[in-house]
Amino acid sequence: MAAKQGRNAAYRDNGRVVRLDALFDATSDGIDMDVPARVVDSETKYRGAIFAVEDRTVALTRNDGSETLIHRQVVVHAPCVVMLVHDVRTDRYLVEREYRAGSNITTIGLPAGLIDVGEDPRHAMLRELREETGVVAEDVDIDDAGSYYSSEGMTDELAHIAVLHLREWSQGECRFDTDEHVESAWVDWRTLLTLPITASNSIIAIQHERIRRLSA
The missing domain is CATH 3.90.79.10 (Nucleoside Triphosphate Pyrophosphohydrolase)
Incomplete structure (x- = not known):
């Protein structure tokens, strides 16, 4: 919710109302940023006393409803x-x-x-x-x-x-x-x-x- 509220922010430029979501959409490559990402798979590559390293496959949703997969490594750490x-x-x-x-x-x-x-x-x-x-x-x-x-x-x-x-x-x-x-x-x-x-x-x-x- 917080991310979407930030995306819907607006400001005035020379008297014209500019919406942040419109600026983002103008540079979009087809991914619907309002749909939460989905972790498809996660494998722990390393686990130590303080943190672990996970190799994740994540699905992002396109504007047409289909998904595209990306891969990321994440350091899993206690707050x-x-x-x-x-x-x-x-x-x-x-x-x-x-x-x-x-x-x-x-x-x-x-x-x-x-x-x-x-x-x-x-x-x-x-x-x-x-x-x-x-x-x-x-x-x-x-x-x-x-x-x-x-x-x-x-x-x-x-x-x-x-x-x-x-x-x-x-x-x-x-x-x-x-x-x-x-x-x-x-x-x-x-x-x-x-x-x-x-x-x-x-x-x-x-x-x-x-x-x-x-x-x-």
Whole structure:
């Protein structure tokens, strides 16, 4: 429904109403984009501790009702949480440093982690914050920044992003996985903006907070 509503959007160009669906249709090669795709076959090519890779055959519907098949590889990944953590009293933000396999470098970023099966995203945020940094939130305002696919062309990983405004918190012990090594530090807003943070989900959280600070 959301995709179709977006497709039916319209705007004015020199006083003329332009419909987005008409622009899309002008470049169509005959596929009816309003009909949901159908997964015909899926074979798991790899399964690891964090993700699996599936080889899928997908049917797309043509305007005449017939179908055409396409093939895609999908990284099947658990949903995750990404948090920009704000200490309200000192107006500082929590950042982390750890090795990231995708970029093969040690990076600076924000607390993040996977959501357990059946777990609420907000619960996962507080749990991951406690486990990775030892920060126990006692009074927190969670400002939801939205949920976004990390890379919708290749993975089903959905990132739930928020800014956590901590009014009261205490410092406990970290509980890392056996192969997890994370350092953390509190920095002020100006310093946060100068850090070489390149993870897109972290940037979304920071930009969300930037808008709040500009509006305050």
